[in-house]
Amino acid sequence: MAHLPNLIVDLSLILAVAAITTLLFKWMKQPLVLGYIIAGFLVGPYVTWLPTVREVENIRIWSEIGVIFLLFSLGLEFSFKKLLKVGGPASITAIVEVIVMVLVGYSVGIMLGWSFMDSLFLGGILSISSTTIIIRAFDELGMKTKHFASLVFGVLIVEDLVAIVLMVLLSTLAVSQQFAGKEMLYSIFKLMSFLAIWFVMGIFFIPSFLRKTKKLITNEILLIISIALCLGMVVFANNVGFSPALGAFIMGSILAETTKAERIEHLVMPVKDLFGAIFFVSVGMLIDPAVLVQYAGPIGILCVATIAGKVISTSLGALLSGQPLNTSVQAGFSLAQIGEFSFIIATLGVTLNVTSNFLYPIAVAVSAVTTLTTPYLIRASGPFSHWLQRMLPPRVVNAINRYSARRRAPSTGSKWNILMLTVIKRLQRILQLIPLYKKFQTRFYDNLNQREIAANQKNRTELAPWNAHIVPLTVPANSPSIGRTLYDLQWRESTGVNIVMIKRGDDHHIPAPSSDQVIYPGDELLVLGTDGQIQRLKVLLRPQPEDVPSAAIEVELYEYLVPHNSTLAGTTIRESGLREKANALVVGIERGNERFLNPESDFVVAPNDILYIVGNRKAVRNVLRGLEHKGVQ
Numbered sequence: 001m002a003h004l005p006n007l008i009v010d011l012s013l014i015l016a017v018a019a020i021t022t023l024l025f026k027w028m029k030q031p032l033v034l035g036y037i038i039a040g041f042l043v044g045p046y047v048t049w050l051p052t053v054r055e056v057e058n059i060r061i062w063s064e065i066g067v068i069f070l071l072f073s074l075g076l077e078f079s080f081k082k083l084l085k086v087g088g089p090a091s092i093t094a095i096v097e098v099i100v101m102v103l104v105g106y107s108v109g110i111m112l113g114w115s116f117m118d119s120l121f122l123g124g125i126l127s128i129s130s131t132t133i134i135i136r137a138f139d140e141l142g143m144k145t146k147h148f149a150s151l152v153f154g155v156l157i158v159e160d161l162v163a164i165v166l167m168v169l170l171s172t173l174a175v176s177q178q179f180a181g182k183e184m185l186y187s188i189f190k191l192m193s194f195l196a197i198w199f200v201m202g203i204f205f206i207p208s209f210l211r212k213t214k215k216l217i218t219n220e221i222l223l224i225i226s227i228a229l230c231l232g233m234v235v236f237a238n239n240v241g242f243s244p245a246l247g248a249f250i251m252g253s254i255l256a257e258t259t260k261a262e263r264i265e266h267l268v269m270p271v272k273d274l275f276g277a278i279f280f281v282s283v284g285m286l287i288d289p290a291v292l293v294q295y296a297g298p299i300g301i302l303c304v305a306t307i308a309g310k311v312i313s314t315s316l317g318a319l320l321s322g323q324p325l326n327t328s329v330q331a332g333f334s335l336a337q338i339g340e341f342s343f344i345i346a347t348l349g350v351t352l353n354v355t356s357n358f359l360y361p362i363a364v365a366v367s368a369v370t371t372l373t374t375p376y377l378i379r380a381s382g383p384f385s386h387w388l389q390r391m392l393p394p395r396v397v398n399a400i401n402r403y404s405a406r407r408r409a410p411s412t413g414s415k416w417n418i419l420m421l422t423v424i425k426r427l428q429r430i431l432q433l434i435p436l437y438k439k440f441q442t443r444f445y446d447n448l449n450q451r452e453i454a455a456n457q458k459n460r461t462e463l464a465p466w467n468a469h470i471v472p473l474t475v476p477a478n479s480p481s482i483g484r485t486l487y488d489l490q491w492r493e494s495t496g497v498n499i500v501m502i503k504r505g506d507d508h509h510i511p512a513p514s515s516d517q518v519i520y521p522g523d524e525l526l527v528l529g530t531d532g533q534i535q536r537l538k539v540l541l542r543p544q545p546e547d548v549p550s551a552a553i554e555v556e557l558y559e560y561l562v563p564h565n566s567t568l569a570g571t572t573i574r575e576s577g578l579r580e581k582a583n584a585l586v587v588g589i590e591r592g593n594e595r596f597l598n599p600e601s602d603f604v605v606a607p608n609d610i611l612y613i614v615g616n617r618k619a620v621r622n623v624l625r626g627l628e629h630k631g632v633q
Contacts, residue, residue, distance in 0.1 A: 040284020066280075097317050102126075229255070338366060587613070590610040
């Protein structure tokens, strides 16, 4: 009888146990990640009454492959352009949250008497929230379309990039075993250079290659090419001194800018699921029950520190970025857990032999507890935010609302932005003298924007016969579009239609609605498009909402804080002249803790009211500026 390699026996064991545990966790409506971890614990070396994995080292190698494919898939969903579109609020919130949690983790580690490296890695472990767990919780609770959810998704995108930077910095510190300022700055510069060079070169060559060979590429060939590019970048990143996971993430981000991104993501998904499962199983295999009992106290402290620290730091970051109090608190409650990236950072410490044996199982235990609490925290976030708003002094709530309105109000741009644009334009004029620059620039921008170009060409093809027409569509009461803005829904980019007007009730019409306009049940949409485009929009009004980057439009939502010296105070909306002079519409008013949606034209405006105005920014500002000047005279 032929000898069966231990690797095959081990794989059959872990996959069989993982299948049983994940089915059980699916039935209990719990995250599957926990099922994989439990499966690993059951087949690991610390449970003797069940069959045990024979060659743990082989499983660890497979788990490293799992990390590579997890990061590659994350890069495919990431896209550098998506990072640019998440905006300042998500970036500020994420950075504040990560910095605070790194400090919290490090401080708790030092307080517990742990070493410098253990405490530092603990800070990194606690700083990154779990994308998988949050998305699963939002889906199960039906909160994916809520306003605060868009901020949470933006924060997660920024956190993914910050986690990559953290891994590089922690690796540098682990090698040097000391905090050397010059060495750290050199590592950051080296990382930024590596990212910039490979982003530019990748966008310049890879999309061109895929475009020229598209007639030859089948699904099988595309899968092989994608994995080859991923592993090639992994090898290169490792050879130049970076984490293999960084190389996988970068290659995924480059491929995310191509027209093949969704197809590649679909083809790679089974591979990612298989190796990802092995990775999470290997995480569970390292759990030592004796360590969990010994460190039960620190685990409890870290669970409290994680939940409280993330709620407070995320809420604070969101408030600083200009988000309302309710949105900030709900985002904080949603991000109060750690997950897959925490395991990867903990694995990095084990691989580099710089962390103690107890840190890894502690991280897994904290992740398990915070994963279980996440759905309950998200469900409680709304009631808690309303309770907090009632408990805070009115002057504090008013100050937060005024600050939020000022932060979110459109501006003409800072002097720094104007200076940078001037420098870039002058640099482009100089580079135009280089013979090949124009050709290089054209190809780079074509490749970078090929997904948008392809979508526009498709829309132009459908409009070629000029058979577009206006059709009224009513938003059903159970549509997933309800509560989302046109910016989030991205109907124009994904289907080619244009929303000409929104009719809300008998006498409230919203012409040329802005990207910030929220869709409500029963809205009648006047849609311009072809039969095919309108049919696609009908499909999107059912479950399966799209999330595609949006294009800039001229009409937008303008927030305005009414000053005491404005003649607008004490007058009705009709008397303000906004509709007649600026062709604008007041769609909402905030007054202290009260909010008035779609106020009537005879609504009297008061000082410190926050007006939400839909219209052309320049025209609206001119009218409001005139009212302020009249008030001064």
